[in-house]
């Protein structure tokens with residue numbers, strides 16, 4: 001575990017711009033000395049609001065405001081922290097920060113306060129990530145589950161899993177030490193049972209984490225199809241806004257258009273693209289090139305047609321370019337638009353491995369079923385309780401840890417080897433510890449904290 005550095009850092013904790021109040025945070029051993037110099041105070045009481053003037057080193061007043069002191073270790077970072085609450089003006093703030101740097105602090109880099117909090121054991125890694133996720137949350141549901149993670153609910157579940165794995169390991173290692181020859185039958189049955197129970201515990205947590213990850217990451221949906229089938233109309237219907245230009249001229253959309261919507265708190269990025277066709281128009285060609293790039297990156301593609309006959313065809317015939325051009329193979333939902341012209345009913349049908357949805361983008365029929373379908377396709381349950389905001393990183397670690405457990409199980413059952421099983425359990429434990437950060441590398445920490453905002 002790397003040790004915390006001992007220099008003093010400072011940064012604005014509030015977003016740039018004008019506002020009632022702006023806060024500068026200073027953390028490190030020099031915080032108090034710097035604060036005394038700026039405010040000309042001889043002593044500063046911890047946990048009290050001091051109404052003071054902030055001076056520059058020429059003795060001129062920069063601003064008047066509040067100063068708070070949190071003495072180490074009772075602070076967010078675990079170090080001495082000073083907060084200066086000034087008026088929210090970027091020039092004032094700049095002058096104040098300059099003064100603080102002149103007095104010996106250095107500008108904090110992204111996520112550095114949180115990183116220090118983690119290194120000083122004030123929070124674990126999953127909690128540090130939850131702070132960033134709470135700030136970034138794009139819906140109330142996401143914010144709520146981030147708070148749960150921040151309070152340590154997610155970490156507590158991970159610790160429970162780690163404890164269960166440790167318990168199992170202890171049991172196995174005792175069996176290795178005491179059994180002279182092979183494992184006796186009763187012991188083996190007990191071990192298998194324990195292992196099974198841990199695996200069940202795993203799935204429960206995995207389900208919650210998956211929901212949380214959906215709340216955080218959502219998914220990207222690309223609307224694609226031939227010109228004029230109503231792709232832009234569908235974007236507008238889904239977003240409830242007149243974002244895209246709709247016209248009866250084929251080839252209306254050239255740029256890639258993005259709208260963010262939420263379904264029960266899950267963020268979805270909906271992308272409208274240029275109609276796919278052979279064309280000599282240079283601008284349209286570029287639009288189509290960009291459309292294919294978006295399709296390649298999508299989680300799901302809504303392939304729109306406006307003639308139900310086409311849906312009788314297998315996708316390979318209906319849209320041969322898709323299998324040819326797209327290597328990432330996103331999921332596809334077939335959309336039959338303009339049902340109002342066909343006097344068809346809005347409905348959902350299954351066509352082989354695909355779902356086909358009949359709707360009218362223009363008259364907003366069948367849009368709700370489409371949303372439900374998207375939610376379902378993602379395995380999202382809005383009602384799921386105890387969802388904690390999880391990241392892909394967490395899911396990935398959970399999945400890898402589970403793999404080790406499954407290997408342990410097969411070592412135990414098929415190969416009758418407790419030694420090998422115990423070894424796999426050790427890996428499982430290590431992998432789980434990556435989530436809360438007991439087992440990490442500098443590289444991983446760097447990657448995580450650099451994505452935070454400065455001042456957090």
Ligand SMILES: Nc1nc2c(ncn2[C@@H]2O[C@H](COP(=O)(O)OP(=O)(O)OP(=O)(O)O)[C@@H](O)[C@H]2O)c(=O)[nH]1
Nearest residue numbers: 227228229230231232233247251252253275361362
């Ligand atoms: N009757 C009817 N017309 C629709 C419906 N959806 C779209 N249209 C019409 O179809 C035409 C094309 O709609 P757009 O949404 O611009 O189609 P697009 O697929 O984005 O077209 P490009 O951008 O050119 O590829 C417009 O005249 C729309 O009003 C629908 O559900 N019913």
Ligand SMILES: [Mg+2]
Nearest residue numbers: 231232252253
């Ligand atoms: Mg369009």
